[in-house]
Amino acid sequence: MADRARSHESIQLLAAAALCSLAVAACQSKAHLSFDPPLVCRVTGPVVESAFLIGDAGDPELPDRTAADPAELLDPVLVALARDVATSIDALGADRTAVVVLGDNVYPDGMPPTGDEDYGRAARILDAQIAAIGAARGFFTLGNHDWDQGKEHGWAHAKAQTDYLSSKGPNISLHPSNTCPGPEVVLFGEHLQFVFLDIWAAIYQIEFPTGPLDHCQPRAGEGRLLPLVDAALHDAGQRRAIMVAHPPLLTSGPHGGYFRWQEHIFPLRVFNRHLWIPLPIVGSIFPFARLYGVTNTDQMSPAYESYIDGGKALFSPGHPTLVASGHEHSLQVHVDPTGVFHAVSGAGSTSKVDYVRDMRSDLMSLAAPGYMRLDAYADSTLRLNVFSVDEQRQSSLVFSTCVP
Numbered sequence: 001m002a003d004r005a006r007s008h009e010s011i012q013l014l015a016a017a018a019l020c021s022l023a024v025a026a027c028q029s030k031a032h033l034s035f036d037p038p039l040v041c042r043v044t045g046p047v048v049e050s051a052f053l054i055g056d057a058g059d060p061e062l063p064d065r066t067a068a069d070p071a072e073l074l075d076p077v078l079v080a081l082a083r084d085v086a087t088s089i090d091a092l093g094a095d096r097t098a099v100v101v102l103g104d105n106v107y108p109d110g111m112p113p114t115g116d117e118d119y120g121r122a123a124r125i126l127d128a129q130i131a132a133i134g135a136a137r138g139f140f141t142l143g144n145h146d147w148d149q150g151k152e153h154g155w156a157h158a159k160a161q162t163d164y165l166s167s168k169g170p171n172i173s174l175h176p177s178n179t180c181p182g183p184e185v186v187l188f189g190e191h192l193q194f195v196f197l198d199i200w201a202a203i204y205q206i207e208f209p210t211g212p213l214d215h216c217q218p219r220a221g222e223g224r225l226l227p228l229v230d231a232a233l234h235d236a237g238q239r240r241a242i243m244v245a246h247p248p249l250l251t252s253g254p255h256g257g258y259f260r261w262q263e264h265i266f267p268l269r270v271f272n273r274h275l276w277i278p279l280p281i282v283g284s285i286f287p288f289a290r291l292y293g294v295t296n297t298d299q300m301s302p303a304y305e306s307y308i309d310g311g312k313a314l315f316s317p318g319h320p321t322l323v324a325s326g327h328e329h330s331l332q333v334h335v336d337p338t339g340v341f342h343a344v345s346g347a348g349s350t351s352k353v354d355y356v357r358d359m360r361s362d363l364m365s366l367a368a369p370g371y372m373r374l375d376a377y378a379d380s381t382l383r384l385n386v387f388s389v390d391e392q393r394q395s396s397l398v399f400s401t402c403v404p
Helices: 002-028 076-092 119-133 154-166 199-207 225-234 261-265 282-291 302-314
Strands: 047-054 097-101 137-140 172-174 184-188 192-196 240-244 322-325 331-335 341-345 362-366 370-377 382-389 395-403
Touching: 047 076, 047 341, 076 097, 076 119, 076 370, 076 382, 076 395, 097 119, 119 137, 119 154, 137 184, 154 172, 154 199, 192 225, 225 240, 225 302, 331 370, 331 382, 331 395, 341 370, 341 382, 362 382, 362 395, 370 395
Parallel strands: 047 097, 097 137, 137 172, 192 240, 240 322, 322 341
Antiparallel strands: 047 370, 184 192, 331 341, 331 362, 370 382, 382 395
16 A cells, blocks of 8 residues: 555656646747847958858758659758859859858768668758759768767768768868868868867767777877867967857757757657657656757767867867857857857758757747858958748848857
8 A cells, every 4th residue: 555655656746747847848948039139240341251051951852753853942941042052152152152061961860871772862862952052162061860870880871971972073072071070171261261070970989999980080089189179270370260060069959958848748759740649747758868868969968068068178269260060950049158159050951940948148049940151251250140941932031140
């Protein structure tokens, strides 16, 4: 009888905890768009270079293979991006217009090796993004899905994408190269220096030390990567250093531990957005497990925490100027205590747009499909512009700020 009473009490406590969690999550589910404080750019010349930032674009709407033009762009985000990139090329030239593709370029498992039945589908997904880039410079980096979530065969998927992109013309490249963690420096125009870092390559090299990344130097986990990142960020000369890595250091989305009540009641939607199967109380187990770092794709995991701590330890005012990332399926702009800006632009797939909440560091956060554009002016001033995309495939400027 006592055991039954204790069991009943445990169930009540679990239910109470779940309800409290739902109440907190409900308060966190509201999308936030703040224009305070707006940072006004006082420029003395025209825009001379533009870099578009788009992440998590690996699940685009694709035309039927039997369509009149099977390569036609249909996805709203890619259609709008292609239009805005073409406008920038007309104004500045192809060599002064870039698109930085911030990882998770092929959902859900990355690009399988040639011969696999899904290889053709993955190729079409990448081709759609390449078509949106057009004649501009296209800089790709890899995300956790491109590494098939870090499974042992994930390197083969990363290598397949690397090889495919290397065959697509001189304006398309992937960084860091050779499936290595990096860092790798890429100069763009006269004012920008991109510093690419692949966190999941580093995790893979640590977890599989005798695996195919043995050629990558320095080796992850030996304490030599961060000094190289530090040097790249501080040795940019007159250029503005932009750190590029798929996972963000600051986020007000689910990878930062913020979950809505829907994630507690309908937990299976994490695996398939159409699985509206209610699992109250039991469904809270997965969000709670994520809060305790069950997956290294969340900031609460030891590997991700180590990346955050190591990255922030390097930052000082102006170094880097900005961190560009994806991973969260939303549009966010943050400023950390050192004054470094963080652009989280992972809303490249309309079907995957997620939720955001308010956070002390954010200037804006919006759950909508879209991308960002970083403009460099002749006097080295930078402006970050955020665009959302509607169902009619039209882009709208929703936020703009000067980046000191």
